[in-house]
Amino acid sequence: MGPLTKDMTRLSEEIQTLRAGRHELKKQLAERTKARRVEVVETRAAFTEARNWKAESAHTTRQHFVDNLKQAVAEQGKSLRDDLATARRVWGKLRVA
Numbered sequence: 001m002g003p004l005t006k007d008m009t010r011l012s013e014e015i016q017t018l019r020a021g022r023h024e025l026k027k028q029l030a031e032r033t034k035a036r037r038v039e040v041v042e043t044r045a046a047f048t049e050a051r052n053w054k055a056e057s058a059h060t061t062r063q064h065f066v067d068n069l070k071q072a073v074a075e076q077g078k079s080l081r082d083d084l085a086t087a088r089r090v091w092g093k094l095r096v097a
Contacts, residue, residue, distance in 0.1 A: 001009075
């Protein structure tokens with residue numbers, strides 16, 4: 001075998017080795033990409049769940065606040081009506097006297 005044939009054989013083997021390496025790299029990249037997609041989907045689902053939980057919690061908190069506010073306003077309204085009724089009774093007695 002001459003030096004040219006040896007060089008061609010060596011280059012051919014290097015090309016095959018590089019092709020196999022490139023094929024393996026593409027395969028690994030595809031697997032990593034698929035795994036990353038799964039991670040992204042899971043992360044997005046976790047964020048969505050957390051956001052929904054937080055929104056529900058905030059809604060519940062606001063609802064309790066509004067309910068308490070309504071009750072406080074109703075109590076103040078009743079107190080005001082009672083005070084006015086008492087004042088009217090007193091004024092009515094003062095007029096009669």
